[in-house]
Amino acid sequence: xxxxxxxxxxxxxxxxxxxxxxxxxxxxxxxxxxxxxxxxxxxxxxxxxxxxxxxxxxxxxxxxxxxxxxxxxxxxxxxxxxxxxxxxxxxxxxxxxxx
Amino acid sequence: xxxxxxxxxxxxxxxxxxxxxxxxxxxxxxxxxxxxxxxxxxxxxxxxxxxxxxxxxxxxxxxxxxxxxxxxxxxxxxxxxxxxxxxxxxxxxxxxxxxxxxxxxxxxxxxxxxxxxxxxxxxxxxxxxxxxxxxxxxxxxxxxxxxxxxxxxxxxxxxxxxxxxxxxxxxxxxxxxxxxxxxxxxxxxxxxxxxxxxxxxxxxxxxxxxxxxxxxxxxxxxxxxxxxxxxxxxxxxxxxxxxxxxxxxxxxxxxxxxxxxxxxxxxxxxxxxxxxxxxxxxxxxxxxxxxxxxxxxxxxxxxxxxxxxxxxxxxxxxxxxxxxxxxxxxxxxxxxxxxxxxxxxxxxxxxxxxxxxxxxxxxxxxxxxxxxxxxxxxxxxxxxxxxxxxxxxxxxxxxxxxxxxxxxxxxxxxxxxxxxxxxxxxxxxxxxxxxxxxxxxxxxxxxxxxxxxxxxxxxxxxxxxxxxxxxxxxxxxxxxxxxxxxxxxxxxxxxxxxxxxxxxxxxxxxxxxxxxxxxxxxxxxxxxxxxxxxxxxxxxxxxxxxxxxxxxxxxxxxxxxxxxxxxxxxxxxxxxxxxxxxxxxxxxxxxxxxxxxxxxxxxxxxxxxxxxxxxxxxxxxxxxxxxxxxxxxxxxxxxxxxxxxxxxxxxxxxxxxxxxxxxxxxxxxxxxxxxxxxxxxxx
Numbered sequence: 091x092x093x094x095x096x097x098x099x100x101x102x103x104x105x106x107x108x109x110x111x112x113x114x115x116x117x118x119x120x121x122x123x124x125x126x127x128x129x130x131x132x133x134x135x136x137x138x139x140x141x142x143x144x145x146x147x148x149x150x151x152x153x154x155x156x157x158x159x160x161x162x163x164x165x166x167x168x169x170x171x172x173x174x175x176x177x178x179x180x181x182x183x184x185x186x187x188x189x
Numbered sequence: 190x191x192x193x194x195x196x197x198x199x200x201x202x203x204x205x206x207x208x209x210x211x212x213x214x215x216x217x218x219x220x221x222x223x224x225x226x227x228x229x230x231x232x233x234x235x236x237x238x239x240x241x242x243x244x245x246x247x248x249x250x251x252x253x254x255x256x257x258x259x260x261x262x263x264x265x266x267x268x269x270x271x272x273x274x275x276x277x278x279x280x281x282x283x284x285x286x287x288x289x290x291x292x293x294x295x296x297x298x299x300x301x302x303x304x305x306x307x308x309x310x311x312x313x314x315x316x317x318x319x320x321x322x323x324x325x326x327x328x329x330x331x332x333x334x335x336x337x338x339x340x341x342x343x344x345x346x347x348x349x350x351x352x353x354x355x356x357x358x359x360x361x362x363x364x365x366x367x368x369x370x371x372x373x374x375x376x377x378x379x380x381x382x383x384x385x386x387x388x389x390x391x392x393x394x395x396x397x398x399x400x401x402x403x404x405x406x407x408x409x410x411x412x413x414x415x416x417x418x419x420x421x422x423x424x425x426x427x428x429x430x431x432x433x434x435x436x437x438x439x440x441x442x443x444x445x446x447x448x449x450x451x452x453x454x455x456x457x458x459x460x461x462x463x464x465x466x467x468x469x470x471x472x473x474x475x476x477x478x479x480x481x482x483x484x485x486x487x488x489x490x491x492x493x494x495x496x497x498x499x500x501x502x503x504x505x506x507x508x509x510x511x512x513x514x515x516x517x518x519x520x521x522x523x524x525x526x527x528x529x530x531x532x533x534x535x536x537x538x539x540x541x542x543x544x545x546x547x548x549x550x551x552x553x554x555x556x557x558x559x560x561x562x563x564x565x566x567x568x569x570x571x572x573x574x575x576x577x578x579x580x581x582x583x584x585x586x587x588x589x590x591x592x593x594x595x596x597x598x599x600x601x602x603x604x605x606x607x608x609x610x611x612x613x614x615x616x617x618x619x620x621x622x623x624x625x626x627x628x629x630x631x632x633x634x635x636x637x638x639x640x641x642x643x644x645x646x647x648x649x650x651x652x653x654x655x656x657x658x659x660x661x662x663x664x665x666x667x668x669x670x671x672x673x674x675x676x677x678x679x680x681x682x683x684x685x686x687x688x689x690x691x692x693x694x695x696x697x698x699x700x701x702x703x704x705x706x707x708x709x710x711x712x713x714x715x716x717x718x719x720x721x722x723x724x725x726x727x728x729x730x731x732x733x734x735x736x737x738x739x740x741x742x743x744x745x746x747x748x749x750x751x752x753x754x755x756x757x758x759x760x761x762x763x764x765x766x767x768x769x770x771x772x773x774x775x776x777x778x779x780x781x782x783x784x785x786x787x788x789x790x791x792x793x794x795x796x797x798x799x800x801x802x803x804x805x806x807x808x809x810x811x812x813x814x815x816x817x818x819x820x821x822x823x824x825x826x827x828x829x830x831x832x833x834x835x836x837x838x839x840x841x842x843x844x845x846x847x848x849x850x851x852x853x854x855x856x857x858x859x860x861x862x863x864x865x866x867x868x869x870x871x872x
Contacts, residue, residue: 112855120851181851188848 096137104130117169117179121162128158190236191244191272194292197237197300198339200230201307205332212325217315223328224311227335231304241297245269245702269294271703273409275345291345291409293703295477295546299342299470302550305679306466306557307335309672313561314458316668317568327367327456334360334459338467342474346406347396350478354392354439354471358385361468365455377454384448388438392475395431398424399482408478412705415481422485429486432479433497440472442534443504446527450511453519453575457564460519464526465557470549473533477546477704480537484707489540494628501535502632504528509639513646517575518563521647525602526556528636532617539629540709541620543687543697548617550696551609551683555601558676562595565669566651570662577650580658584651587662590670592652594677599648601680603641603726611723612684618722619715630718634725641729649734688714 103126110123132151139147173179204226212219248269275289290296311331318327337360341353359382366378396406402424403411414420436442441449449469453460463469476483476497487495508528515521529552536545567575570588574580585592601608604615614637621630656662664670687696697711847853 108858112851112858182849184850185848188846 093137093141096133100130100133100137102130103127103133115180115182117172117181117184118166120181121165121169124165125158125162128154190233191240191292192274194233194237194272194296194300194343195274195290197230197233197304198336198343200226200233201332201336201339205329205336208325208329208332212329219325219328220311220315223332224308224315226332227304227308227311230335230339231308234300234304237292238297238301241292241294241702242699245294245699248702269702271296271409273345275407286348286406287346288349289345290343292343294700295474295704296342298546298550298700299474300339302553303335303338303342303466306553306676307331307338307462309557309675310458310462310466310561313461313564313669313672314456316666317458317564318456321456323367327364330360330363331459331462334364334462334467338471341471345408347399347408347411348406350408350475351392351396354435354475355389357468357471358382358389358439361385361452361455361459361463364459364463365452367455367459374454377448377451381448381452384445385438388435388445388472391431391434391438393431393435395428395433395435395482398428398431399479402428409705412479412481415485416705416707420485425482425486427486429483430496432475432482433500436472436476436534437500438472439475440469440530440534441504441527442472442500442530443507443527446504446508449527450515450520450523453517453523457519457560457567460523461557461560461564464523464560465553469526469530470533470553473530473537473545473549476534476537477542477549480542481705481707483537484540487538489538490707495538498535498538498626498629501531501533501538502629504531505535505632505636506531506639509636509643512639512643516578518566518577518581518647518651519560519575521577521643522556522559522563525559525640525643528640529556529602532614532633532636535629535633536617536620539617539621539626540624541617542706542709543701543711544613544616544620546700547687547696548613550686551601551613551680554676554679554683555598555608555610558594558598558673558680559602561669561673561676562591562598565591565665565673566595568669569665570658570660574658577647578657580660581651581656582654582658583656584662585653587656588664590664591673594670594673595652596648597677597680599644601684603644603730604637604722605641605726606719606723607681607684607688609680609682609684611719612688615714615719615722616687619713619718622715622718634722637722638725638729641726642733645730645733646736 107123107125107127107130110126111120114120114123132154135147135151135154139145139151169179172184176183201223204223207226208219208222212222215221271291271293273289273291275287278286278288280286311328314328314331318324321327334357337353337356339353341350341357344350344353362378362382365381366375369375369378399411400406402420403414405411415425438445449464452463455463483497484490487497489495489497505528508524508526508531512521512524512528515524529548533545533548533552536542536548563575566581566584566588567573570581570584570591597608601610604610614633618630618633618637621627621633685691685693687694
């Protein structure tokens with residue numbers, strides 16, 4: 091297996107993530123899509139690390155996973171508050187900052 | 190001590206501050222501080238006197254130091270230089286305003302005389318003013334009065350002299366109006382203040398002219414330049430005339446003498462101080478201090494008539510005549526002071542400088558004595574009245590010390606041999622005969638005659654006959670009699686300092702030294718004139734005694750004013766003080782109050798107010814234009830324009846701000862995609 095297969099998979103996952111982030115209205119699913127994008131990046135990092143025989147890429151991937159966990163913690167807390175206040179996870183209704 | 194003579198005025202000035210601030214809390218209400226400060230000044234003045242006398246006596250004989258340069262300003266007496274000390278107060282351009290002392294014979298004499306009389310007046314006042322409601326205030330001002338006069342005496346420049354001069358005037362104003370609750374007293378104070386102020390205008394003019402003529406305010410320098418002939422005669426005439434007006438106002442000379450009798454409204458010790466030591470002699474002192482100006486300005490050396498001598502001569506006569514019709518003992522003395530000041534000014538006017546200040550010196554003692562004696566009479570004899578006809582008479586039995594001292598003072602004033610007044614008056618008369626002023630010799634003799642007569646009347650009404658008052662007359666306490674005795678002693682002895690007949694001329698030697706004087710003629714004692722002047726005085730006493738001591742029915746002169754219309758008219762003229770007060774109050778003041786005041790009011794209303802209102806109207810119109818155009822249109826337009834621009838821009842931008850996160854994210858990704866595409870194409 092060459093590098094390209096990994097990169098294609100990663101690009102596919104990233105595009106799925108972007109689509110989710112831009113198109114889904116449910117806040118939880120948007121968060122999940124963000125996770126998809128992050129993991130697409132992780133695949134890229136690990137793949138390049140293996141391809142170039144440099145360990146730094148895998149270390150970065152570990153950092154990304156850790157940060158992603160923290161991010162999900164904060165993100166879910168925000169979603170929870172949105173739900174409590176609006177009684178709905180619909181992101182289209184979160185437009186109080188409209189100019 | 191001569192170099193530190195500035196301490197002498199400083200002490201009473203400090204006393205003034207201390208008494209004013211803390212006097213009421215002190216056990217004797219501040220009187221002790223006041224007396225102590227003047228007492229200390231007196232001691233210092235005595236030291237100055239002794240040192241000066243030593244300096245004069247030790248000096249080399251006549252003229253030995255002459256020509257040692259201008260700094261010494263050698264007088265014709267030789268080389269005793271005045272002590273000068275000054276520092277710059279402030280400087281403006283090349284004009285130097287200094288503060289300093291100039292101690293010469295004249296100043297030393299005045300320092301001694303002023304502090305002595307003032308000390309006695311202070312002591313006297315502790316008893317006389319006891320229980321007064323403004324006791325502390327009174328002593329504070331008495332101190333300031335003394336300090337101001339001493340400042341005037343030691344000053345070395347005309348500005349400082351003017352400061353002292355005005356302070357003296359201010360203090361006399363406040364002290365004359367000491368009992369201001371009664372309207373006449375307050376009026377008298379205002380009259381004194383305004384009348385002397387009239388004269389002060391002349392003084393200011395004189396000082397200013399002398400400054401521009403000599404280029405300096407320094408008195409010694411001015412005198413030096415005048416003596417050196419550096420100043421044109423015309424300027425000197427104007428300057429001397431201005432200064433003479435100042436003297437007329439301050440020293441109660443005709444025609445501005447009217448304030449002096451009214452000044453009797455003040456407490457009696459104040460009258461003594463005003464008349465003997467501090468206020469009125471300031472004018473004569475000015476004349477003596479700037480004598481070269483007068484001498485050259487009025488051409489005194491040439492003999493003949495001049496303004497100064499005429500004013501003095503007229504004043505002698507006016508004062509003496511008016512003294513006859515007064516019922517108030519203090520007013521008799523006041524007119525007597527006017528008359529005696531006339532002698533001094535006349536003496537200056539006829540070139541008898543030494544005689545003038547000698548008379549000033551002796552007069553201070555016997556006039557202070559007479560005033561304090563009158564105060565003693567009112568304090569203990571007549572129940573606080575000064576009316577000789579209704580409340581006095583026969584007091585010699587009850588008040589022996591006051592009686593004896595008063596008689597000594599009267600005799601000294603009348604110029605009876607060998608009391609002080611004899612020597613000084615005689616010196617004036619002799620000099621008048623010598624310097625070609627024969628006319629004024631006769632004026633002086635008539636004055637001596639009148640003086641003796643009115644003092645006889647005064648003594649008779651007060652001390653002889655039956656007691657006409659309602660109180661219980663008794664002798665005054667020691668605080669009052671001791672100053673009387675001291676002054677009586679000086680009234681007897683002071684004349685012997687310059688007794689020409691005995692060959693003593695110490696007064697001239699001591700107090701002429703260091704003074705810059707023009708060449709003066711010195712008069713030697715003349716037996717004939719002395720005899721004539723004493724006999725004039727004796728005749729005066731005799732006629733007055735005949736008139737007053739005779740029993741009513743035997744006296745042909747009694748009731749003359751009722752029987753004879755001319756005598757009656759003369760009496761009324763005197764009663765109304767030659768109508769001078771009427772002239773001032775009705776014609777001058779009334780004239781100003783009437784048409785002049787109305788004219789000024791019209792001018793004020795129409796011209797000045799018109800101008801002011803016009804300026805205001807123009808300003809308001811300009812302001813309206815500025816408001817409409819500049820403020821409303823330019824400034825507000827700019828501010829509002831900026832705000833509107835910002836608002837419109839914001840209104841356009843608000844559509845971008847949808848509040849939807851996903852729309853932002855879409856923009857973000859689209860931008861990233863576009864940038865990536867662009868970069869790919871470029872590379």
